[in-house]
Amino acid sequence: MDRNQYKLNKNLAQMLKGGVIMDVTTPAQAEIAQKAGACAVMALERIPADIRAAGGVSRMSDPKMIKGIQEAVSIPVMAKCRIGHFVEAQILEAIGIDYIDESEVLSPADDVYHVDKTQFKVPFVCGAKDLGEALRRIREGASMIRTKGEPGTGDVVQAVRHMRMMQSEIRRIASMQADELYEAAKQLGVPYELVKYVAQNKKLPVVNFAAGGVATPADAALMMQLGAEGVFVGSGIFKSGNPAKRAAAIVKAVTNYNDPKLLAELSEDLGEAMVGINEQEIALLMAERGK
Amino acid sequence: MAKIGVLALQGAFIEHEQIFSRLGEEVFEIRQKKDFPADLSAIDGLVIPGGESTVMGKLLRELDLFDGIKTAIEKGLPVFGTCAGLILLAKEIEGEAPHLATMDICVRRNAYGRQIDSFDEKAVIPAFCDKPMELVFIRAPWIERVFGGAQALASLGGHIIAARQDNMLVTSFHPELTADPAVHAYFSRMVREYKNKRK
Numbered sequence: 001m002d003r004n005q006y007k008l009n010k011n012l013a014q015m016l017k018g019g020v021i022m023d024v025t026t027p028a029q030a031e032i033a034q035k036a037g038a039c040a041v042m043a044l045e046r047i048p049a050d051i052r053a054a055g056g057v058s059r060m061s062d063p064k065m066i067k068g069i070q071e072a073v074s075i076p077v078m079a080k081c082r083i084g085h086f087v088e089a090q091i092l093e094a095i096g097i098d099y100i101d102e103s104e105v106l107s108p109a110d111d112v113y114h115v116d117k118t119q120f121k122v123p124f125v126c127g128a129k130d131l132g133e134a135l136r137r138i139r140e141g142a143s144m145i146r147t148k149g150e151p152g153t154g155d156v157v158q159a160v161r162h163m164r165m166m167q168s169e170i171r172r173i174a175s176m177q178a179d180e181l182y183e184a185a186k187q188l189g190v191p192y193e194l195v196k197y198v199a200q201n202k203k204l205p206v207v208n209f210a211a212g213g214v215a216t217p218a219d220a221a222l223m224m225q226l227g228a229e230g231v232f233v234g235s236g237i238f239k240s241g242n243p244a245k246r247a248a249a250i251v252k253a254v255t256n257y258n259d260p261k262l263l264a265e266l267s268e269d270l271g272e273a274m275v276g277i278n279e280q281e282i283a284l285l286m287a288e289r290g291k
Numbered sequence: 292m293a294k295i296g297v298l299a300l301q302g303a304f305i306e307h308e309q310i311f312s313r314l315g316e317e318v319f320e321i322r323q324k325k326d327f328p329a330d331l332s333a334i335d336g337l338v339i340p341g342g343e344s345t346v347m348g349k350l351l352r353e354l355d356l357f358d359g360i361k362t363a364i365e366k367g368l369p370v371f372g373t374c375a376g377l378i379l380l381a382k383e384i385e386g387e388a389p390h391l392a393t394m395d396i397c398v399r400r401n402a403y404g405r406q407i408d409s410f411d412e413k414a415v416i417p418a419f420c421d422k423p424m425e426l427v428f429i430r431a432p433w434i435e436r437v438f439g440g441a442q443a444l445a446s447l448g449g450h451i452i453a454a455r456q457d458n459m460l461v462t463s464f465h466p467e468l469t470a471d472p473a474v475h476a477y478f479s480r481m482v483r484e485y486k487n488k489r490k
Contacts, residue, residue, distance in 0.1 A: 004411060007411075008409045008410065008411060008427070008429065009406070009409075011303075011409075011427060011429055011465070011468050012406050012409065012429050012430065014302075014303040014306065014341075014468065015302055015303055015341050015342050015343070015374075015375075015429055015430075016302075016342075016343075017301070017302060017303060017305075017342075018299070018300070018301040018302060018304070018342070019301045019302070019342065019343065019346055034345055035349075036349075037345070037346045037349045037350060038346070039301055039302075039342065039343040039346050040343075074345065074400060074401060075343050075345060075346075076343075076405075076406060076430065093407070096404075096405045096407055097405075098405050098406040098407075098430070099406065121407055122406065122407055123406060248353070251346065251349075251350070252350065252353065252354070254301075255299075255300050255301060255322055255323075255350060255354070256322050256323055256354075259322075259323070262323065
């Protein structure tokens with residue numbers, strides 16, 4: 001991938017900022033999501049809550065199903081490949097997907113290496129739970145980062161932890177003097193140039209979204225106030241009582257995340273939220289996949 | 292110093308704010324109805340940024356900004372739309388209902404294809420600058436045709452990529468993502484003319 005393409009790919013992510021990316025499993029759900037104001041959809045066969053419930057190996061979705069969703073909406077369509085599964089990534093690129101999520105939600109295909117994302121023309125988003133992971137994924141070619149959260153739980157605690165961790169590490173780097181950055185780069189296991197960028201700009205070199213466990217407008221606004229530039233909502237929408245209404249409310253909450261009065265109105269009467277599982281009750285920590 | 296409101300519902304609005312600030316303008320964000328001045332003397336120009344037009348079109352209506360903005364533009368408030376902003380201003384969108392529908396252009400969304408077909412290009416657009424400019428197209432629309440009072444300012448490969456009609460300026464590319472402030476400076480001049488005339 002040449003530098004220009006990488007720049008274009010990072011720029012697509014700029015267009016998604018302040019928006020909500022929603023998990024959908026059918027063209028009908030994709031249409032509901034688009035109508036509710038999603039800035040992109042993530043096409044997958046099963047939402048994380050069901051992946052978690054079903055157990056077993058979880059893989060890239062059927063390209064036919066993804067194509068159905070591409071035809072149903074005009075907004076960008078993303079899809080997931082397994083960590084390290086560069087052939088799934090090649091397949092997704094071949095069907096013209098707008099963004100690939102190299103995702104810990106699926107079963108990792110490689111327990112050492114991530115996909116070399118610099119070899120692709122299509123942009124990638126990757127999960128990260130701290131600054132080191134984020135910068136390693138960026139070095140591998142990711143043009144967007146999201147927190148890992150703990151998908152499919154409806155519990156926002158991990159997304160909060162990851163976002164706080166990342167922001168506090170960014171602040172720490174930004175406070176260092178020039179000669180300390182070399183050591184910071186060593187400790188984070190990332191190139192010096194990326195650490196220098198973070199120190200100078202007080203942010204990641206790519207867009208940073210929140211993901212994992214966001215279930216309510218308040219959750220979404222919380223993540224925005226903690227520094228997210230947009231939000232992924234997975235199981236939280238289509239596992240709830242009134243998906244269309246909840247989705248629309250979350251979209252508005254992300255735009256006006258600093259207005260508690262409006263957030264109160266948006267939180268009214270949304271019906272049943274997804275039931276959710278507490279962090280302590282889950283056997284499988286997906287966030288621990290791929291570091 | 293002119294007061295430029297930037298529609299900040301979704302998308303790449305911060306980039307516009309940064310460029311206009313660098314040009315010495317005063318910028319403010321519009322996220323809901325109370326941010327859009329009822330008294331139009333408190334705003335000299337409006338920017339509708341890139342992002343997803345479906346999202347912004349919906350939020351404009353649901354956050355009750357739609358009528359105020361449409362009326363202000365019709366009364367002559369200078370407006371600058373990039374990419375999704377261009378789509379929102381068009382009177383005609385192929386295969387879809389229009390949004391603000393203030394400008395005499397017909398638009399094709401995602402005209403160049405998906406993200407993998409996004410590109411950038413260098414070209415001279417004499418209306419903005421006599422040096423080559425970097426043009427960034429991201430899932431970009433193009434203008435099928437202009438009619439009525441709208442005039443094409445630039446074309447690329449046979450398709451219109453920038454246009455102007457009185458107080459309205461649109462580009463299908465993203466000048467806010469480059470270091471070149473030529474298009475923003477052009478809009479600043481439009482804003483200044485409007486401000487002087489209003490006095």
